Amino acid sequence: MSAGHEIVQHVPDLAMTTDELADAAGLFDAIVCVLTDRISEPVLAAGAAGRLKVVGNIAVGYDNIDTAAARRYGIAICNTPGVLDQSTADLAFLLILAACRRTSDAEADLRAGRWTGWSITDHLGRDVHGAVLGLVGYGRIAREVARRAAAFEMEVLHHARHDTGLPGYVARLEDLLPAVDVLSLHVPLNETTYHLIGRAELERMRRGSVLVNTSRGAVVDETALIEAIEHGTIFGAGLDVYEDEPAINPALLATPHTVLLPHVGSATIETRTQMARLCCEGVNAVLSGRVPENLVT
Numbered sequence: 001m002s003a004g005h006e007i008v009q010h011v012p013d014l015a016m017t018t019d020e021l022a023d024a025a026g027l028f029d030a031i032v033c034v035l036t037d038r039i040s041e042p043v044l045a046a047g048a049a050g051r052l053k054v055v056g057n058i059a060v061g062y063d064n065i066d067t068a069a070a071r072r073y074g075i076a077i078c079n080t081p082g083v084l085d086q087s088t089a090d091l092a093f094l095l096i097l098a099a100c101r102r103t104s105d106a107e108a109d110l111r112a113g114r115w116t117g118w119s120i121t122d123h124l125g126r127d128v129h130g131a132v133l134g135l136v137g138y139g140r141i142a143r144e145v146a147r148r149a150a151a152f153e154m155e156v157l158h159h160a161r162h163d164t165g166l167p168g169y170v171a172r173l174e175d176l177l178p179a180v181d182v183l184s185l186h187v188p189l190n191e192t193t194y195h196l197i198g199r200a201e202l203e204r205m206r207r208g209s210v211l212v213n214t215s216r217g218a219v220v221d222e223t224a225l226i227e228a229i230e231h232g233t234i235f236g237a238g239l240d241v242y243e244d245e246p247a248i249n250p251a252l253l254a255t256p257h258t259v260l261l262p263h264v265g266s267a268t269i270e271t272r273t274q275m276a277r278l279c280c281e282g283v284n285a286v287l288s289g290r291v292p293e294n295l296v297t
């Protein structure tokens, strides 16, 4: 790093346990981590007892960090907003297309040798063009999804906690749910969004609708989602995030009409490079007494 800091890298590139993190936290001025590292209260306490001043999270979401504890201990937290909006929106739109058109089911059949020839009734999905898209949360990523949807001639509605004052705003989530063919989630995970989409919400959705989640797994009650798809309450789902990732509910693997990706929303060489750079810039700024734009707390 050009700022002249000494860097100690944890090898291998695997999430550290709380004990490992707590043992290390007090030895460093800064930690650069990823969303699989749980920066919990004991880790921050150990850091505060040592020399820890800042934690940089190479992610826009920071539900892996106890921000209230960080505030108490005076440890700064940085994240990576802005630089992953387009690639995450691309991935969300990929899931919209893939879930509506059932591409995973179709490809699995082809690869397994189950495809016996063109059939007028095989692998029937849902049209994306002309469908109504509902965005839950209307931050930067959701707005990028809306731009892509416009090119597919979708009608776009959105719900957010605060009135955006923009066309397509729906004040109540319960009113958005029955009005859309595709529901795409773009909210951070916190106590107000945990299981935001559960059984009651799924029951309000259109029978032919599709749920897409590129935010955090626990925003959706996965058990309720599996039941909803199996019972035909909704048509299907495209997921990039899971309640207990990397563990995947085995029932989900067996659920038809699903497209399942391993949390790759921002996984392009260009975007991950920019995320790492932005995170380290924030950390450097804090270490040199400046307030970075990507300061969370």
Ligand code: GLV
Pocket (backbone or CB within 6 Å): 035, 058, 059, 060, 061, 062, 084, 215, 265, 266
């Ligand atoms: C990825 O999930 C992120 O929050 O950046």
